[in-house]
Amino acid sequence: MKMMMKRMATGWLVLLGYMCLAQEEEVLGSVVNIYTELKELRSLVGELSTKLHTAEADLKEQRAMVDKLNKEREEQPKVAFSAALLSSESKHHGPIDAETNLIFGKVLTNFGSAYNPITGVFTAPVRGVYYFRFSGNGFAGHDMGLSIFKDGQRMMSVYEYQSSGEQNDHASNGVTLQLEKGEVVYMRLWINTWIFIDGRYDYCSFSGFLLFPM
Template sequence: MAAQKTLLLLCVGVSLAQDFITSEQFNKIEQRLRAAEETLKELKVENEALRIFTKALSEKHESMQAENEVKKIAFSAGFLASGSQQFGPFDVRKTLVYQKVFTNTGNAYNPDTGVFTAPLNGVYFFRFYAHSHGGKQMAVSLSKNDQTQCSVFNEKPASNGNASNGVVLSLQKGDKVYTELWSNSWVFDNESSFTSFSGFLLFPL
């Protein structure tokens, strides 16, 4: 009887020991799961921060690319697209519209109006050429926002005459630059583009 009681107590002890080990293992697993959850949360936070950083970097890159594209500004155009023509005289000043576009990088020059509109603040260089036939007065000015900057003039040359001038201008975005034929003056052009207008951005401000 005593032996049976001893065996029974031994079995109960072994069972309790097994229950204790199982509970300890469960606790360790639970702790590892909690640690894994915390690590996962940290990874999610880091991933979100990385996503935001990558997006910002991409937007900055696109902005820089767009800015670099805007900085590519240059145009050159002849007065006539084809044929030959004596233009003028008029009683008032006339804006010269250069129709034969050689290049118009940045599309700042408008071949329908003859006006260059600055797309950004910067320092620009402009040059224009004018041609006249003998016995006819030729006078052309380059203007910025209705203010004359520089001019060329040839008073009834004995034979054909050419003149050119150029200027460096500091422009604000939206400023307009164009050339004007003076009243009672002529210019001539043909397929050789004796009369022309060019400009480009030196550097932005």
């Protein structure tokens, strides 16, 4: 009887040992799995951190580029003007036996002060590409011819043959010019032609603005 009980006790001890060993292996397996997952998480965090630093660097570069563009835009000269022939009454100017400069003395806008209403001359403040537009009103009974000049060179013109009766005709044109700093642009009335100056509606005008510097 004692021998049987001793064997039974020994069996229980062996079984308990196996159970403990199994539990220990299970715990060790769980620990190993947790460690593996932790390594994977660390690797993922490292990748995300690298991507975050890259995104931050890109954002910093883009912000610097935007700041540079804003600074360039603020520093870019602002040049634009519009002017009309000045008169207190409606009358015609000409005809004259020599080609003469037209002075548009009624200034509507003159950003950058590049246009001189005393001489009728526009002087380019910076090297760049500019756009100019001009118009004239021809009174019945005589021809009207207008040209825009760049440093003494005729660039673009309009011509209106004398109208019959009491009709007035209107003509306009425009041109894009590349100018060096200091080059001048102005308008001239052709020889033996006239232009009608309206003291109220400003039919005859000269305008220009800087498209972009170079």
